[in-house]
Amino acid sequence: MVTFIIKRIITIVPIYLIAILITFGMIHLSPVDPAEAYFTAAHVQATDQLLEQKRQELGLDQPFLLQYIDTVLNISQFDFGTSYVTNKPVWDEIATRMPATIQLALCSLLIAIIVSVPLGFLAGIKRNGVMDHASRFLSFIGASIPSFWLGYLLIFFFSVKLDLFPVEGTGTWKHLVLPSITLAFPLIALYTRLLRTSVMENLQETYVLFARTRGIREYSIMGKHVLRIAISPMITGLGMNLGHLLTGTIIVEAVFSWPGLGRFFIDAIFNRDVPVIQAYVLLAAGAFLLGNLIVDLIQLYIDPRISRKGRQLP
Amino acid sequence: MFNLSCKRKWLLSAMFLIISITLFGCTNGSGNGSETEDNKDMVTFAWPRDIGDMNPHAYNPSQLFAQSMVYEPLVSYGENGELKPHLAESWDISEDGKEYVFHLREGVKFTDGTEFNAAVVKKNFDTIQDNMDLNGWLGFLSKIDQTEAVDTNTFKLTLTEPYYPTIQELAVVRPVRFLGEAGFPKDGDTSKGVEKAVGTGPWILDEHKTDEYAVFKRNENYWGDVPNAEKIKVKVIPDAETRLLAFEKGDLDLLYGEGIISIDAFNQLKASGSYETSVSEPIATRQLVMNTNKKQLSDERVRQALHYGFNKEAMVEGVTAGLEEKADYILPTNLPYTSAIDATEIEYNVNKAEQLLDEAGWKIPKGETVRQKDGKPLKIELMYDSAESVQKTMAETLQSEWAQIGVQLDIVGVELTTQVERFKANDFDLNFFSNYGAPYDPHTFVNIVATEGFGFNEAISAYPNKQELLDKITKVTQTTDEKERQQLYTEILGSLQEQGAIVPISYIKKIAVYQNGIADFTFPANRDEHPFTGIRKEQ
Numbered sequence: 001m002v003t004f005i006i007k008r009i010i011t012i013v014p015i016y017l018i019a020i021l022i023t024f025g026m027i028h029l030s031p032v033d034p035a036e037a038y039f040t041a042a043h044v045q046a047t048d049q050l051l052e053q054k055r056q057e058l059g060l061d062q063p064f065l066l067q068y069i070d071t072v073l074n075i076s077q078f079d080f081g082t083s084y085v086t087n088k089p090v091w092d093e094i095a096t097r098m099p100a101t102i103q104l105a106l107c108s109l110l111i112a113i114i115v116s117v118p119l120g121f122l123a124g125i126k127r128n129g130v131m132d133h134a135s136r137f138l139s140f141i142g143a144s145i146p147s148f149w150l151g152y153l154l155i156f157f158f159s160v161k162l163d164l165f166p167v168e169g170t171g172t173w174k175h176l177v178l179p180s181i182t183l184a185f186p187l188i189a190l191y192t193r194l195l196r197t198s199v200m201e202n203l204q205e206t207y208v209l210f211a212r213t214r215g216i217r218e219y220s221i222m223g224k225h226v227l228r229i230a231i232s233p234m235i236t237g238l239g240m241n242l243g244h245l246l247t248g249t250i251i252v253e254a255v256f257s258w259p260g261l262g263r264f265f266i267d268a269i270f271n272r273d274v275p276v277i278q279a280y281v282l283l284a285a286g287a288f289l290l291g292n293l294i295v296d297l298i299q300l301y302i303d304p305r306i307s308r309k310g311r312q313l314p
Numbered sequence: 315m316f317n318l319s320c321k322r323k324w325l326l327s328a329m330f331l332i333i334s335i336t337l338f339g340c341t342n343g344s345g346n347g348s349e350t351e352d353n354k355d356m357v358t359f360a361w362p363r364d365i366g367d368m369n370p371h372a373y374n375p376s377q378l379f380a381q382s383m384v385y386e387p388l389v390s391y392g393e394n395g396e397l398k399p400h401l402a403e404s405w406d407i408s409e410d411g412k413e414y415v416f417h418l419r420e421g422v423k424f425t426d427g428t429e430f431n432a433a434v435v436k437k438n439f440d441t442i443q444d445n446m447d448l449n450g451w452l453g454f455l456s457k458i459d460q461t462e463a464v465d466t467n468t469f470k471l472t473l474t475e476p477y478y479p480t481i482q483e484l485a486v487v488r489p490v491r492f493l494g495e496a497g498f499p500k501d502g503d504t505s506k507g508v509e510k511a512v513g514t515g516p517w518i519l520d521e522h523k524t525d526e527y528a529v530f531k532r533n534e535n536y537w538g539d540v541p542n543a544e545k546i547k548v549k550v551i552p553d554a555e556t557r558l559l560a561f562e563k564g565d566l567d568l569l570y571g572e573g574i575i576s577i578d579a580f581n582q583l584k585a586s587g588s589y590e591t592s593v594s595e596p597i598a599t600r601q602l603v604m605n606t607n608k609k610q611l612s613d614e615r616v617r618q619a620l621h622y623g624f625n626k627e628a629m630v631e632g633v634t635a636g637l638e639e640k641a642d643y644i645l646p647t648n649l650p651y652t653s654a655i656d657a658t659e660i661e662y663n664v665n666k667a668e669q670l671l672d673e674a675g676w677k678i679p680k681g682e683t684v685r686q687k688d689g690k691p692l693k694i695e696l697m698y699d700s701a702e703s704v705q706k707t708m709a710e711t712l713q714s715e716w717a718q719i720g721v722q723l724d725i726v727g728v729e730l731t732t733q734v735e736r737f738k739a740n741d742f743d744l745n746f747f748s749n750y751g752a753p754y755d756p757h758t759f760v761n762i763v764a765t766e767g768f769g770f771n772e773a774i775s776a777y778p779n780k781q782e783l784l785d786k787i788t789k790v791t792q793t794t795d796e797k798e799r800q801q802l803y804t805e806i807l808g809s810l811q812e813q814g815a816i817v818p819i820s821y822i823k824k825i826a827v828y829q830n831g832i833a834d835f836t837f838p839a840n841r842d843e844h845p846f847t848g849i850r851k852e853q
Binding site for chain 2 (some may be wrong): 006040090156159168259263264267271
């Protein structure tokens with residue numbers, strides 16, 4: 001198993017290098033001249049001489065490959081350059097905002113798991129039962145409601161009308177409730193359906209029949225075998241969404257004034273703050289890779305067939 | 315079996331870690347008092363972004379209103395453009411208009427107890443001048459020959475050429491405001507940051523959590539009138555709807571600014587009768603700029619026809635629901651030297667518009683709806699900032715209005731940066747623009763009209779008197795004769811407007827909505843200043 005993990009981590013390196021290459025290449029191809037963007041962000045009317053100086057300073061006059069190697073070396077030391085707008089190292093800016101985003105992401109993931117696992121499982125076991133209808137209803141709503149609107153609705157009812165939670169800001173656990181639910185809602189919709197389908201499929205499998213003929217108690221079959229296997233696609237989905245959550249909380253962060261990465265990134269786009277944009281894209285790539293790695297490890301634990309390829313489940 | 319329980323432990327501890335991080339984060343900072351504390355004398359308001367570094371010499375992302383709370387200028391900008399003594403008690407200007415001697419107010423102290431004097435003024439000017447690539451945009455700074463601390467309370471500024479707006483430009487919020495000695499970094503260069511936010515202003519930054527909130531407390535030792543409110547809390551709320559909801563819940567005492575909530579929301583709050591609302595004097599003019607380099611717009615009659623051809627009053631009222639006011643002049647008339655612009659007010663007149671277009675040779679062929687001349691249709695493109703709903707709605711209104719007089723208007727929404735780039739590159743037919751307002755205008759406006767590469771200079775190329783206008787613009791900031799200056803402004807602004815390349819649309823205003831307990835709210839005369847001077851929270 002250890003070798004599997006090591007192998008898995010080693011494969012991340014080339015993928016990440018390619019991610020850097022693509023990001024770097026896209027920024028290179030975009031019509032934005034970083035030197036010009038720098039001066040615009042600093043509100044400086046740049047002369048040609050100043051522009052030329054800045055290009056040299058940023059290494060833009062070097063060949064593409066050399067610039068790429070430079071970037072990779074810098075990034076490996078967590079040096080993402082300096083923000084054009086704030087004039088501070090991008091990594092410092094990101095590091096101060098990261099905890100808030102991670103907190104929100106994990107909290108909503110937790111809510112999503114706590115709600116969707118029992119809901120999806122029960123809906124799958126009793127097709128067309130009460131739980132199934134409830135889960136279907138929730139899924140339709142969750143899939144079709146835009147998160148910003150849901151955010152406003154939650155604020156309006158639970159904060160303005162009922163005064164149970166604060167409208168915005170951070171500080172206490174109460175601040176975390178509404179944004180987490182907003183983020184978790186579409187995930188709950190998705191995972192409930194995923195798990196429901198998966199459970200229903202697994203119920204048709206021969207191992208369930210076999211277990212039943214062996215006289216194993218029903219709840220034991222369901223809990224120990226069906227859920228354990230059926231949950232696999234949901235975990236894959238969770239891993240993919242971890243990346244989304246760590247980088248894609250932009251709208252929810254804006255609605256709830258959450259001091260995370262998303263808002264910082266939006267400002268960077270409007271200001272054409274190239275180093276920040278680059279750092280963010282790479283961070284997103286990192287988050288997705290990490291998410292996938294975690295998924296693989298969890299899958300490995302839950303379903304050992306993955307590392308013992310070819311063997312049948314006992 | 316051992317293996318399995320080991321794995322399970324591993325998984326359990328991983329989950330425990332995740333949950334504890336989340337929960338730790340949740341409760342982290344819950345002991346922070348100011349968030350829960352209900353301070354009776356604290357006015358809370360919302361702002362879309364963080365206040366930024368409290369550095370008087372820094373630009374974006376530092377917020378102007380916050381800088382103006384802590385740092386003060388030599389001269390302040392009052393109602394109707396009156397320039398009033400502030401940290402300078404008085405000043406003398408030499409006959410040739412090159413030497414400015416400022417007599418500094420005595421007994422003014424920075425918030426750390428140190429004295430405000432000529433030496434510290436000089437030190438601030440030095441670092442501002444060391445960073446001229448950042449600060450060169452402010453006219454008088456690029457004309458400074460030397461600065462001198464004559465004695466403790468006398469500061470002398472010598473310019474290379476006479477430049478009358480010097481006093482007015484000293485009222486801007488950045489970069490000519492004064493940082494105390496203790497705020498300077500070791501090398502004296504503030505462009506990379508300041509050590510401490512030490513100013514002379516009525517407010518002191520008390521607490522700041524980036525992207526969350528900032529609390530300012532009043533400066534009890536302030537040299538002028540000590541503010542009524544004890545504290546001002548700025549909550550960072552980037553989303554307009556959330557600001558509205560927070561206000562309705564009562565978390566905020568005040569909403570203030572430009573475009574801080576939607577026009578609909580403002581009118582809804584106003585109609586509810588539960589809150590106080592107010593609208594400021596005009597702060598800038600929304601203009602429509604026509605590029606006279608384009609063939610169809612090079613004819614003055616076409617430009618005038620377009621101006622006659624839409625119902626401005628109805629459009630402004632309809633689009634902004636009374637938050638903006640129909641503008642007759644290209645600059646608001648409450649700015650210095652702008653009360654007597656010599657230009658005709660143009661009233662909506664479709665017949666006149668049609669007649670002018672006919673005269674210019676643009677006629678409607680039979681069976682067509684769009685006018686033609688030499689076989690070419692009268693097609694014009696209007697570029698607008700797609701993020702600004704007012705511009706978009708106005709563009710759509712113009713499109714339908716001008717269709718009535720046989721003009722085909724294509725409207726194109728672009729990003730703000732693209733809008734600026736295309737304006738600069740002279741790559742547009744029609745564009746929206748608005749002037750900077752107090753305390754920058756009128757001289758900054760006429761200056762950008764003259765500046766090559768900004769957009770206006772090229773756009774007015776078909777004006778037969780363009781060169782004469784440019785000469786007058788150069789002269790207006792140099793003359794030391796007040797009467798001549800007024801005369802020149804009247805002519806420049808009048809001629810710019812009369813020939814129709816710059817069409818005044820509406821006067822932009824600031825809004826404020828506040829809870830009933832808030833009293834004595836006034837809008838600042840300087841567009842960038844904070845509005846908290848007299849504000850009070852009634853118990």
